[in-house]
Structure formats: structure tokens, C-alpha cells
Amino acid sequence: MNLNKSKFPPQVHENAKIAPQLVFFLVIGAQIGVGILGFVRYIAKFVNQDSWLVVIAGGLGIHLVIWMMFSILNKHGGDIFNIHHQFFGKWLSIPLSLLLSLYYLATAVVVLRTFIEAVQNWMFPGIPTWTLSLIFAGLAYYIVSKGFRVITGIAFFCFVLTLWIMFTHYFPIKHGHVINLMPFFDHELEDFYQAFKVMVLSFIGFEYLLAYYPHIQDSKKAQKWAHYGSASTTVIYIITTISTLMYFSPKQLQGLTWPTLQEWKIVTFPFIERFEYIGISFFGIVILINLALALWASCRGLNRVFDIKIRLSVIPVSLILFLAPAFFTTRFQVDELNNYTGKIAYYLFYAYLPLLFVISIFKKGAKK
Structure with a gap:
């Protein structure tokens, strides 16, 4: 087992890379998940x-x-x-990379368990958690x-197949009241800050880019597409x-x-009596890309630290994903799982990554 593989930049064959434009679908596909059903x-x-x-504000922060x-x-x-190896050396980089891999896996567990709860509450109250976890x-x-x-191809098709769901907002807006949006700026800054922290959980997913960056052709050109993807997510959340x-x-x-x-x-619709069943079913497609990207990023971390091939490490990681949801049996426990994951994401986005950014300013760049 090679514990020093992350010392070297990953070598990715050109045939295994994706076009920078496809990062748009990876970012928006990873960010929009079951959380959109209840984050407001x-x-x-x-x-x-x-x-x-x-x-x-949350979108601008991202x-x-x-x-x-x-x-x-x-x-x-x-x-x-x-980058962990470049900044912190071999032995400190290993636990940092493993913690990040664990975080990626935790985001998958959050998505899966939350979706299962939605299905159990709205469609099949008696279905065991393990059944949906297994599927x-x-x-x-x-x-x-x-x-x-x-994974990238599925992200594209998930986007195309589920985009129509956004048009269902026409119905609540049609029957809604604009007066409910007023007055503006009617709360203290502390209230805005607390809401901002909670909102972070709904933007989780773009950080998988830290793992798949080497898999992008001409990766510097992917930045604008990542911004476009996150901006599109923000617009969808605003609506x-x-x-x-x-x-x-x-x-x-x-x-x-x-x-x-x-x-x-x-x-x-004349031919559909319970549309929410259709909506939940289509969100089953949406969370697949959430889960696949999170699992891949987690396995990529194990590959870079321990030199374990992804097709091997994905077996135990998927097994954990299957087993973990069963440990969260009540609404309170699922809420706490979401809360703690959101807090970790908040400090990852607004403390750890800015720290790496500051260190990078004083570090020499990679040799060409």
C-alpha cells in the first residue's frame, strides 16, 4: 500500500477527461437535491x-x-x-484527506436518508429504510x-429530465400573495447570519470539484462553467x-x-390526481447524481491516500452508504444529521478553504 501517492499530481488520460462545459451539469446536479423540498x-x-x-447572499458566498x-x-x-501534501507534508496530509473523504461520504448519507424520509412520509409509510437504501x-x-x-453523462441527463419540475412553481405563485414578501430587510443582522449558515447545506456539492478537477480538459476554462452552474442553482432556489x-x-x-x-x-392535471408522487419519483433520479458524485469523491480520496483503485474502494464505501441510514430512525435524528453536516460544510467553505487560499498565496505554484 502506497501512502505517498498524493505527493504527485494525479495522471489522468485524456480519454478519461470531460469537456470544461460539462462542469456546469456536475455543479448544478450535485447542488440541487432533496433539500430543495424543505429548505425554505x-x-x-x-x-x-x-x-x-x-x-x-448564500449564492454570492458560494x-x-x-x-x-x-x-x-x-x-x-x-x-x-x-494540495494537502504540498501544504502540510505527508503525515498531516493523510488525516486531512481522510477527513475530507469521510465528509464526502457523509453528504451522500444525508441526501439518501432525507430522501428516504420523504418517500416514507408521502408515498410508502410502511416501507423499510433498508429497502430504499439498498436500491x-x-x-x-x-x-x-x-x-x-x-457519472458526468448521467448528470447531464438528470438535468434535462428534471428541468420541467421548475415550471410547477407557476401554481403556488398564481395562488399566492405578493404581500407575504413584504416588508424587506425587516430582521436583525444576527438573524440573517443564522439563516445564512443554515442555507449552506442546500449549496453542498460544488466542493466535489476539489476531487475531480484533474479530470477536466483544459481545467482553467471550467471556472466560468462552475460559476454558471452555481448561479443557476441560486436562481432555482430564489424561485x-x-x-x-x-x-x-x-x-x-x-x-x-x-x-x-x-x-x-x-x-x-386531468390525468394526474397526486402530482407529488410524480415529483418525488423524479427526485429519485436527481439524488442519484448526488450520491454518485459524493461516493466517487470519497473513493477518490482513498485512492489518492492509499492507492486503492476506485472500483475496489467503492464496494465498502457503498456498503456504508447502505447501512448508515438505518441508524437515523426519527425526524429529530434526521434533522440533527442535516444540521451537523451543514455546520461542517459551513466551516469547510468559509474557514478551511479560505485558509488554504491564504497559504497558497505564499506558496510557489506547481512547476510547468
Whole structure:
């Protein structure tokens, strides 16, 4: 076992790389997941009708982090695991890289367990957690085992197949009340800050780029596409937030766990009686790319630290993804899982990555 592999920048064959434009689909595909079904309630708890302003601030903050990420990666080359070695040396880089890999896996567990809860609450109350875990962990394993280009292709098709869901916001906006959005800036800065921290969880996913950066052709050109992807996510979140705030009063909103699913109950077509069943089913497609990217990034970390091939490490990692959701059995436990993961992501985005950015300023770049 080679514990020193991350000392060297990863060598990726040109045939295994993706076009920089496809980063758009990887970023937006990883960021938008099951959280969009309920995130408005959590930020509205602090700022009510000003929630859409927090979404804008959260999106701008992510753009800053993406800029710092590319500044580090473009200057020093390689991936985050190689940068750990450059900045901290062999022995300190190993635990840092393993913690990052564990974080990537934790994001997959959060997505899967939250989606399972939505299915259990709205579609099949009696279905065991392990059944859905087995299905989605198995599918994620299969996708990851086929390679990164396959993951990218699925991200593209997930985007195309689910884009139409955004048009369902027409119904709550049509029946909503603009007055619910007023007055603007009606809360203290501390309230905005607390809501901003909660909003971070909904933007998780773009940081997988730290692992797959070497898999991008002419990777410096991918930066604008990463920004476009995150900007598109922000726009989708703004529309979702505004439609939810217009349709529900603050008191109603705080009594709901899944506001978007409640909105879907008013979506009517002559041939569909329960549209929320269709929506949840399509979100099953959405979370597949969430899970696949998170698993791949986690396995990539193990590959870079221990020199274990991804097609081998994905087996135990997928097994953990299958088993972990069963340990979170109540709404409170699932909420706590989301809260702790969101806090870790907040400090990763706004403390650890800025620290790496500052270190990179004083470090020499990679040799050409």
C-alpha cells in the first residue's frame, strides 16, 4: 500500500477527461437535491419574508468560495489531496484527506436518508429504510464503478429530465400573495447570519470539484462553467423560495416539513390526481447524481491516500452508504444529521478553504 501517492499530481488520460462545459451539469446536479423540498422552512425560521435575500447572499458566498478553489487549483495543479501534501507534508496530509473523504461520504448519507424520509412520509409509510437504501446505494455503486465520464453523462441527463419540475412553481405563485414578501430587510443582522449558515447545506456539492478537477480538459476554462452552474442553482432556489413564501403564511410554513411537496398538492392535471408522487419519483433520479458524485469523491480520496483503485474502494464505501441510514430512525435524528453536516460544510467553505487560499498565496505554484 502506497501512502505517498498524493505527493504527485494525479495522471489522468485524456480519454478519461470531460469537456470544461460539462462542469456546469456536475455543479448544478450535485447542488440541487432533496433539500430543495424543505429548505425554505429552515431559513424562514430566522428571517421569514426576507428568506429570498438570504438565498442571494448564500449564492454570492458560494461564488467567492468557487473563485478561491480555482485560484488554489489553477496555481498548484493536481487535486485537493495533492494540495494537502504540498501544504502540510505527508503525515498531516493523510488525516486531512481522510477527513475530507469521510465528509464526502457523509453528504451522500444525508441526501439518501432525507430522501428516504420523504418517500416514507408521502408515498410508502410502511416501507423499510433498508429497502430504499439498498436500491439507491446499489445504483450509485453501479454508476461509480463505470467511471467518471459515465457519472458526468448521467448528470447531464438528470438535468434535462428534471428541468420541467421548475415550471410547477407557476401554481403556488398564481395562488399566492405578493404581500407575504413584504416588508424587506425587516430582521436583525444576527438573524440573517443564522439563516445564512443554515442555507449552506442546500449549496453542498460544488466542493466535489476539489476531487475531480484533474479530470477536466483544459481545467482553467471550467471556472466560468462552475460559476454558471452555481448561479443557476441560486436562481432555482430564489424561485422556490419566493413561490413558497407567497403561498404559505409564516405560521403555516413553520408547521410544514416539506413545503414544496405541499405546494405540489395543488398542481392539477386531468390525468394526474397526486402530482407529488410524480415529483418525488423524479427526485429519485436527481439524488442519484448526488450520491454518485459524493461516493466517487470519497473513493477518490482513498485512492489518492492509499492507492486503492476506485472500483475496489467503492464496494465498502457503498456498503456504508447502505447501512448508515438505518441508524437515523426519527425526524429529530434526521434533522440533527442535516444540521451537523451543514455546520461542517459551513466551516469547510468559509474557514478551511479560505485558509488554504491564504497559504497558497505564499506558496510557489506547481512547476510547468
